[in-house]
Amino acid sequence: MSILEVNHIEKHFGATQVLNDISFSLEKGQALSIIGSSGSGKTTLLRCLNFLEKPNGGTISVNGNVIFDAADPATQNEKEIRKKRLHFGLVFQNFNLFPQYTALQNVTLARELLAKERDSESREAIEAAGRELLAQMGLADRAGHYPHQLSGGQQQRVAIARALALHPDILCFDEPTSALDPELTGEVLRVIRELAEQNTTMIIVTHEMAFARDVADQVIFMDGGVIVEQGDPRDVIDHPREERTRQFLARYSEN
Amino acid sequence: MLLNVTLSLLEGFGTTLKLFFLTLVFSLPLGLLISFGTMSRITPLRGLIKTVVWVVRGSPLLLQILIIFYGPGLLFDLPLLPRFTAALLSFVINYSCYFSEIYRGGIQSVPKGQSEAGEVLGMTKSQIFFKVTLLQVIKRIVPPMGNEFITLVKDTALVRVIAVYEIIWMGESYIKKGMIWPLFYTAVFYLAFNGILTLLFGWLEKKLNYFR
Numbered sequence: 001m002s003i004l005e006v007n008h009i010e011k012h013f014g015a016t017q018v019l020n021d022i023s024f025s026l027e028k029g030q031a032l033s034i035i036g037s038s039g040s041g042k043t044t045l046l047r048c049l050n051f052l053e054k055p056n057g058g059t060i061s062v063n064g065n066v067i068f069d070a071a072d073p074a075t076q077n078e079k080e081i082r083k084k085r086l087h088f089g090l091v092f093q094n095f096n097l098f099p100q101y102t103a104l105q106n107v108t109l110a111r112e113l114l115a116k117e118r119d120s121e122s123r124e125a126i127e128a129a130g131r132e133l134l135a136q137m138g139l140a141d142r143a144g145h146y147p148h149q150l151s152g153g154q155q156q157r158v159a160i161a162r163a164l165a166l167h168p169d170i171l172c173f174d175e176p177t178s179a180l181d182p183e184l185t186g187e188v189l190r191v192i193r194e195l196a197e198q199n200t201t202m203i204i205v206t207h208e209m210a211f212a213r214d215v216a217d218q219v220i221f222m223d224g225g226v227i228v229e230q231g232d233p234r235d236v237i238d239h240p241r242e243e244r245t246r247q248f249l250a251r252y253s254e255n
Numbered sequence: 256m257l258l259n260v261t262l263s264l265l266e267g268f269g270t271t272l273k274l275f276f277l278t279l280v281f282s283l284p285l286g287l288l289i290s291f292g293t294m295s296r297i298t299p300l301r302g303l304i305k306t307v308v309w310v311v312r313g314s315p316l317l318l319q320i321l322i323i324f325y326g327p328g329l330l331f332d333l334p335l336l337p338r339f340t341a342a343l344l345s346f347v348i349n350y351s352c353y354f355s356e357i358y359r360g361g362i363q364s365v366p367k368g369q370s371e372a373g374e375v376l377g378m379t380k381s382q383i384f385f386k387v388t389l390l391q392v393i394k395r396i397v398p399p400m401g402n403e404f405i406t407l408v409k410d411t412a413l414v415r416v417i418a419v420y421e422i423i424w425m426g427e428s429y430i431k432k433g434m435i436w437p438l439f440y441t442a443v444f445y446l447a448f449n450g451i452l453t454l455l456f457g458w459l460e461k462k463l464n465y466f467r
Contacts, residue, residue: 082379096366096369096371097372099466100391100466110378113386146466
């Protein structure tokens with residue numbers, strides 16, 4: 001059974017159709033890369049999975065349970081959505097760290113709030129887990145730094161640790177290196193690569209073609225709100241079948 | 256003489272301070288509520304609250320004090336409110352409308368990504384507001400709030416129009432005795448108090464400088 005199944009997702013903003021009949025599935029432990037030009041709907045798709053946008057049609061299932069069905073309002077209850085979105089983690093293009101908290105507090109805040117509700121974990125346990133995550137990101141010595149004291153690459157790694165702290169089933173990355181100086185993308189990509197090697201289930205929207213090919217088990221090429229081509233990265237990126245994919249990749253290798 | 260004047264001005268300044276602090280106690284939270292109203296997704300509610308804010312900010316505070324004090328009696332034959340209460344009520348209404356706009360500006364200037372990050376991390380709306388947004392809003396509104404606090408200190412002088420004996424009233428009473436210096440003396444009180452406020456706000460701004 002697939003960990004994630006997305007069926008016939010539709011999304012429009014007013015008259016503009018942004019996502020059109022998007023369907024795909026993802027196996028546990030696999031990494032999926034979504035490529036495509038700006039405005040192709042990649043980011044909107046991630047935002048739909050994280051309930052930041054509400055699809056106008058289609059269903060989303062995690063571990064075989066339908067967690068969202070556009071036709072069934074019962075699946076869209078605010079309180080339920082809060083719980084369901086914890087299946088997903090999202091790393092934003094602009095990090096969106098909380099500026100008033102240290103790196104460690106950024107990582108632990110949400111988990112502490114959840115623990116308070118459920119009375120599950122102790123503060124100390126959460127903090128220890130947070131430190132461990134930061135160490136895993138190579139940031140053990142930055143735990144007490146505030147976001148503005150960190151480089152973009154370090155901020156993005158804190159953001160990854162923050163998302164991991166809640167143990168999402170599926171971790172989503174929305175162009176995680178697009179806001180970074182070129183010399184800082186490497187450290188972030190390395191961390192994501194390590195996560196892939198540890199079989200973290202991931203969806204990565206990216207413009208880094210070489211990275212997408214290396215890391216992903218599956219690639220989706222989107223254009224104009226539809227999935228044009230999907231499959232093994234060596235097929236899609238090295239031997240695309242569709243003309244539109246070819247054009248996109250050709251423009252890429254020119255740059 | 257100096258002692259006598261000082262004591263009587265202090266008495267007036269006590270009223271001034273009481274009005275200042277009580278106005279803040281009520282209008283700071285009320286302003287936040289009003290700001291939520293002006294950002295409400297419910298169009299009629301938003302329209303209504305925006306209209307109220309427009310009326311209150313668009314008309315003189317002096318006029319509002321007069322209407323709140325004399326209005327109930329002349330229009331509806333109700334008993335007059337105690338003078339200080341009427342003064343306080345006008346100030347709370349007036350200042351909460353000003354504060355609401357400052358809050359709104361502060362809240363809307365926090366990037367949307369902040370609340371989205373909170374949402375994605377499974378926080379509730381109120382957790383996002385109190386744990387993520389609020390401190391960032393406070394940081395942004397400290398400078399305009401400082402302005403508003405200082406204006407409030409000076410605006411309290413308006414309540415003399417319904418014979419609430421604040422400090423300038425006290426100072427002015429010496430004119431009849433041919434003395435102008437007590438009036439100048441009142442300014443010392445204002446300057447000293449506003450000096451303290453300025454320092455306090457400067458300290459707060461510095462305190463919040465640990466993040467950006």
